[in-house]
Amino acid sequence: MKKTNLKLWLPFLLSIMIVLGMVIGYKLRKDTIGPDSFIANPHNTAIGEVVRIIDKMYVKGTDKDSLEMKAINALLSQLDPFSIYISAQQLKEINDKVRGSFVGIGIGFEVIQDTVAITNVVTGSPADKAGVKIGDQFLRFNDTIQMSGPGRSDLGVVNILEKVVGKSFKVLIKRNHKEFTTTLHKAMIPIFSVDAAYMLDPKTGYVKLNQFSETTYREFMLALEKLKKAGMQQLLIDLRGNSGGVLTAATEIANEFLADQQLIVYTDGDKVGKKEYRCKRDGLYKDLKLAVLVDETTASASEVLAGALQDWDRATIIGRRTFGKGLVQDQFNLTNGGAMRLTVAKYFTPLGRNIQKPYDENTVEYQRELTKRVHSGQTVLGDTSSPTGKAYKTPKGNTVYGGGGITPDDLVAYDTTKLPPSALDLFLKGTLTRFTFLYYMHNRAPLDSLTSSNALFDYSLPKNEIWDELSEFALTDSIHMDSIQPVAKENILEKFKAFLAKDMFGPQGYFEINNHYDNIVTKGLQVINQAK
Structure with a gap:
């Protein structure tokens, strides 16, 4: 009898469970911010309605995707300078940089007098293996795509290499007044983070970091190992021109100069809460003498590294005040292949300094701040003479400042006479x-x-x-x-x-x-x- 009742009621119970699951699932999806929730159904928003009506009724044809992109950018511009929309093509380029590699043939080039001249060949790359040399001229791809001289394609070299030619293609090359053809096969090409690692003198090592990617930490440690074998007793880390990148790459490098459990950086936001990044062990170079070189082009993850080493009295910061980017973005992928990067938190150094410079006026004024810094004479006369941010004391009693970049311990003013x-x-x-x-x-x-x-x-x-x-x-x-x-x-x-x-x-x-x-x-x- 019980078995018969179960057979009768089972379909009904399953129906209730399915409906209940759908309701709960919808509720969760509705209340959860995720990659599919941002303008996934634009008709449900006023923005979506306006775009749809324009697309359907406007007096002449419109590009709906372009309209949506402009609407999104206008919306995000009201928030802060770093909440941005990223197109599918831009996203690919950013992901390549983060990953530390891209698909290509491994060349550097300049277009000189309508001629594509090869200025660099990456060792071990497809171009290197095919015998391409510095000074070669690329004349034609696949017999039909003119790259140099009269009738040269106006699509651009990079665009043609990425989108027009396939994984393998023929190239007509001119070298020493002779022409020959070879075939190139695309492969993964590394994007190196370490531009230079060598000894400045018998005891001082120098490392130039241009970015923080997924491969940066490994590159950096290999560089230090080489310098240590060369007799390094002290180190200059050059972060000028480094606009940041992957935060964990910066924290892993910081760990190598600090002690176990020391705080490197923390992030805090109203919706995401507080997250601390601490050292996981004693650093291999926690007693090495350090100096860090910075200027107004040092930003984001670079400022995290410089700020942590300054707060713990581990390095002298030398140069000029850094850019001042102390905001954290999360990436939300969109259904059109693009993405939105939304500011969700702020960076704070171990002492609690938020290095984000003010952006209350508008995004345009924020972007002009560096120009104003130069024109006002701050980079020449000394932008550290009267810091406006809150003062903090390091463990050794040194004073450091928040509120607009990392202020160097030793200012080196910009010499305008050298580059008028x-x-x-x-x-x-x-x-x-x-x-x-x-x-x-x-x-x-x-x-x-x-x-x-x-x-x-x-x-x-x-x-x-x-x-x-x-x-x-x-x-x-x-x-x-x-x-x-x-x-x-x-x-x-x-x-x-x-x-x-x-x-x-x-x-x-x-x-x-x-x-x-x-x-x-x-x-x-x-x-x-x-x-x-």
Whole structure:
């Protein structure tokens, strides 16, 4: 009897359970913020209704996706400068950078006088294996896509490599006035985080980090191992130009210079609560003498690293006040393949400093803050002379400040005489780098006899002849160099030699030359040598 009743009631009970599950599931989905909930059904919002009506009724044709994107950007711009919409294409590029690799052939190039000239070949890459060399010219892809000369495709080299040609493609190459064809096969190409790692002197190591990705920590530790074997007793970490990236890469590096359980950083937000990042063990280099080089282009995860080392009195911070990005974003994937990055929390250093600079006015004014910093003379006269943020005391009694970037312990002011506005376009337009590469191509015989950047540093270049050639070349970019003063001229020629080293020996070559003239590196060496 009981078995018969169960058979009768079972379908009914199952129906109730299914309906109940659907109701609970809907309720959970409705109340949960997740990747599918953001404008998944735009018709349910006023924004969605407006876009739908425009798409259906507007007097002329419209791009609905473009309208939605503009509406989203307008909405997010009311929040803060870092809550942003990311298109599907932008998301791919960002993910590649975070991962520390991308699909490609492993070349660097410049388009010079309508010609695609190869300026770098990654060792072990498909281009390297196919025999591509620096100075080669890419003329044509797959017999039909013109890359150089008259009729050159206006799609752009990167766009063609990513979207037009397949995984394998033919390329017509010109080298030393001879043409030949080879086939290139795309593969994963590493995006290196360490630009340079070498000894500045017999006891001082130098590491230049350009980003924080999933591969940064491993690269960094391998670099330190190499420097330790070379006799490193103290270290300069250069974070200038490093806009951040993966937070855990920065915390893992910080751990190597701190003690077990020391707080590195914490995040806190109204909706997500507080999360602490602490050291998991004693760092392998917790007693190594340190200095960290920063400037106004040091941001986000870089500021987390610099702030943690400063708060625990583990490193002297040298340079200029950092950018001031202390906001945490979570990424929410959207149904169109793009994503939204929404600020959900703030970063705080171990002492409780929030390094986010004010953004109350609007996003445009926020982005102009760096320009204002330069024009107001802060980077020249000393933006640390009267900090406006709250003061904190470190364990050793040093005073540090919050409220707008990491304030260095030792300020190195920007020298405007070395790069006046009249010379800035040489760098902004890429004029100097293109000229340098052409000079290298025309003078390879004597230059290739130099086997290291140190040999190049000691090599006497014909400065006056180079300056005259550069002045004439710059006119093609509407740059007039007649009024450039001797101090700026000398700085430009120093940069020329550094770019020449980059063409000859790669990124590290650039820093091995440039650091001889870099006043922040010079100050770093002075400070770390005086430290106890």
